[in-house]
Amino acid sequence: xxxxxxxxxxxxxxxxxxxxFLELARRDKNYYDDEILLAKFDNRIMELNKKIPGExxxxxxxGLDHDGQRTYRRSLVFLMEKACFNILYxxxxxxxxxxxxxxxxxxxxxxxxxxxxxxxxxxxKAEMLRLIEMDLPIKKYSIKTREAIKIFHDEGLYxxxxxxxxxxxxxxxxxxxxxxxxxxxxCMVPSTSYLKVFDLRKYDSGFILQFPYKDLKKPYPFTSYHxxxxxxxxxxxxxxxxxxxxxxxxxxxxxxxxSTEMVLMQEALMEQKIGDLAEDxxxxxxxxxxxxxxSSSGKTTFSYRLSIQLRAKGLNPHPLSLDDYYIDRDKILPxxxxxxxxxxxxxxxxxxxxxxxxELFNGKEIDLPTFNxxxxxxxxxxxxxxxxxxxxxxIEGIHGLNERLSSMLPxxxxxxxxxxxxxQLSIDEHNPLSTTDGRLIRxxxxxxxxxxxxxxxxxxxxxxxxxxxxxxxxPFQESADSMFNSALIYEMPVLKLYxxxxxxxxxxxxxxxxxxxxxxxxxxxxxxxxxxxVNNTSLLREFIGGSILNV
Numbered sequence: 001x002x003x004x005x006x007x008x009x010x011x012x013x014x015x016x017x018x019x020x021f022l023e024l025a026r027r028d029k030n031y032y033d034d035e036i037l038l039a040k041f042d043n044r045i046m047e048l049n050k051k052i053p054g055e056x057x058x059x060x061x062x063g064l065d066h067d068g069q070r071t072y073r074r075s076l077v078f079l080m081e082k083a084c085f086n087i088l089y090x091x092x093x094x095x096x097x098x099x100x101x102x103x104x105x106x107x108x109x110x111x112x113x114x115x116x117x118x119x120x121x122x123x124x125k126a127e128m129l130r131l132i133e134m135d136l137p138i139k140k141y142s143i144k145t146r147e148a149i150k151i152f153h154d155e156g157l158y159x160x161x162x163x164x165x166x167x168x169x170x171x172x173x174x175x176x177x178x179x180x181x182x183x184x185x186x187c188m189v190p191s192t193s194y195l196k197v198f199d200l201r202k203y204d205s206g207f208i209l210q211f212p213y214k215d216l217k218k219p220y221p222f223t224s225y226h227x228x229x230x231x232x233x234x235x236x237x238x239x240x241x242x243x244x245x246x247x248x249x250x251x252x253x254x255x256x257x258x259s260t261e262m263v264l265m266q267e268a269l270m271e272q273k274i275g276d277l278a279e280d281x282x283x284x285x286x287x288x289x290x291x292x293x294x295s296s297s298g299k300t301t302f303s304y305r306l307s308i309q310l311r312a313k314g315l316n317p318h319p320l321s322l323d324d325y326y327i328d329r330d331k332i333l334p335x336x337x338x339x340x341x342x343x344x345x346x347x348x349x350x351x352x353x354x355x356x357x358x359e360l361f362n363g364k365e366i367d368l369p370t371f372n373x374x375x376x377x378x379x380x381x382x383x384x385x386x387x388x389x390x391x392x393x394x395i396e397g398i399h400g401l402n403e404r405l406s407s408m409l410p411x412x413x414x415x416x417x418x419x420x421x422x423x424q425l426s427i428d429e430h431n432p433l434s435t436t437d438g439r440l441i442r443x444x445x446x447x448x449x450x451x452x453x454x455x456x457x458x459x460x461x462x463x464x465x466x467x468x469x470x471x472x473x474x475p476f477q478e479s480a481d482s483m484f485n486s487a488l489i490y491e492m493p494v495l496k497l498y499x500x501x502x503x504x505x506x507x508x509x510x511x512x513x514x515x516x517x518x519x520x521x522x523x524x525x526x527x528x529x530x531x532x533x534v535n536n537t538s539l540l541r542e543f544i545g546g547s548i549l550n551v
Contacts, residue, residue: 013028020050020051021039021047021050034216035194037063037071037194038065038071042508044513067514071186074187075138076195076211078188079195081095081182081430084124087127088111095107096430097430098232099232099422099432101232103210103213104222105432106207106229116205118202121202132196137191140174142171142173143174145169149164149165152183162248162249163246166248183428185427197216197218198212226478227418227478228483231422235424235487238269238424239424242265244262244425247433248428250489254527259533263533264533266489274306277309278309280415282310284412285412286412288392289414290406290415291397291417292396292419293420293486294474295443296421296442297419297439300396301539303319305537305549326349326378327347327348328376328377329376332347333346343468355408357393361409365385366384366386367384398468400417403476403479415481421435421438424485438487444458448502449498455506456505456516460511492526493529494530496528497531
């Protein structure tokens with residue numbers, strides 16, 4: 001039988017029929033700086049153990065690729081599960097992967113017999129390293145869904161059991177590591193020897209499983225992110241209050257016909273949180289409320305609703321966009337690549353902003369600028385402003401938390417708010433729901449509705465959006481006075497109705513097809529929820545439409 005002609009990351013090669021991607025990866029490893037974890041064949045993600053289907057285009061992926069990174073982290077969680085099972089065998093203990101924190105996962109052990117302490121983590125890490133040294137295979141096989149439900153029920157993984165009860169397919173894929181079986185959303189590495197780089201660190205009531213990031217030879221340096229962690233913890237408390245900690249529990253509510261009450265409770269909880277923020281702002285007598293957060297966090301709706309609460313408390317808020325303090329386009333210096341970076345703080349007139357805000361703080365009247373995006377220049381159109389006793393500015397912009405922006409303003413005059421979609425749901429015990437995926441799905445729906453942007457184009461620019469967030473927003477989140485979680489526990493079932501057709505429209509020959517299929521698979525876990533019960537002031541309306549607020 002003749003060899004297959006394949007194109008591997010631009011290289012034309014021949015390989016025998018029945019070659020696996022793993023064999024190809026071992027043969028071509030010298031072309032790559034880092035270990036190959038995964039393959040992409042004609043725009044479809046493939047695990048390395050699979051045979052090359054035929055002639056086609058292949059990309060070999062490392063941990064620097066998003067899909068490779070997800071695969072490494074998912075596989076490391078599975079290894080941790082198995083190691084925990086080994087050292088606690090016979091003890092009543094449940095391991096939960098709660099949520100991401102920096103470049104790691106926060107995990108908790110619910111047990112009457114075992115405390116999470118340094119001794120436990122030392123034993124857990126030693127067992128993980130032992131399993132890595134043994135180079136145990138991670139096997140994938142298909143079983144009947146009803147059989148998997150029974151397995152997970154017997155193992156006490158009731159959230160996983162509940163999740164699978166809503167799967168329509170008669171068969172599912174499960175993974176097995178040295179006799180330990182689990183179900184995961186996505187691919188795995190071929191064996192435990194691929195998972196050498198990690199660390200465990202005691203944190204709060206649990207511990208952090210730390211991953212490598214960018215430099216794949218060592219775990220990413222640990223950063224506490226105390227305020228973010230507290231916001232995540234509060235989100236989990238919300239889900240417990242609503243008794244909906246996982247996707248399976250959410251599907252139970254939808255299928256039972258009690259979704260309207262759930263929506264109303266969630267909206268009431270959010271309104272209470274916004275009211276608490278307004279009360280804190282009034283108490284601290286802030287004159288400048290600065291709001292920043294990553295893309296699709298719902299900043300616009302939040303600003304409106306916060307302003308309403310501030311008015312209800314006797315204050316007079318005025319909205320201000322930092323966009324109006326852009327430097328004229330022809331005066332912005334290009335970067336090394338010759339392009340103008342409009343997301344850089346240096347694209348703003350920082351001195352002019354500080355001058356104007358100080359004038360307002362000192363009781364003087366100023367003429368506010370308006371940036372004309374058509375001409376690329378700042379204009380003055382007679383927008384006079386003077387702050388009276390009960391007046392304050394609500395300022396929205398990506399650099400709101402960066403102290404450079406407002407360094408000349410007295411600290412006591414500022415109140416900084418970080419807003420993000422910190423989802424309180426988990427897929428099951430060991431699969432946290434990505435907050436980044438939630439924001440991406442929000443943006444796909446909003447961009448298609450308000451800008452006529454296709455799902456393909458939104459996905460294509462998402463990496464650039466994320467790079468801007470990592471540079472301009474995330475480094476300053478801990479400087480916020482308060483963090484606001486804009487996630488709604490019911491939003492994914494509603495967004496599914498809008499996002500799924502858009503994602504299905506991306507053809508297989510598009511580079512964005514893989515990511516689209518991954519998101520479709522994620523949405524498939526959720527039962528759909530019609531938007532009828534979503535009120536017209538809900539933050540979700542910023543994305544699906546129908547808001548009475550000017551968003």
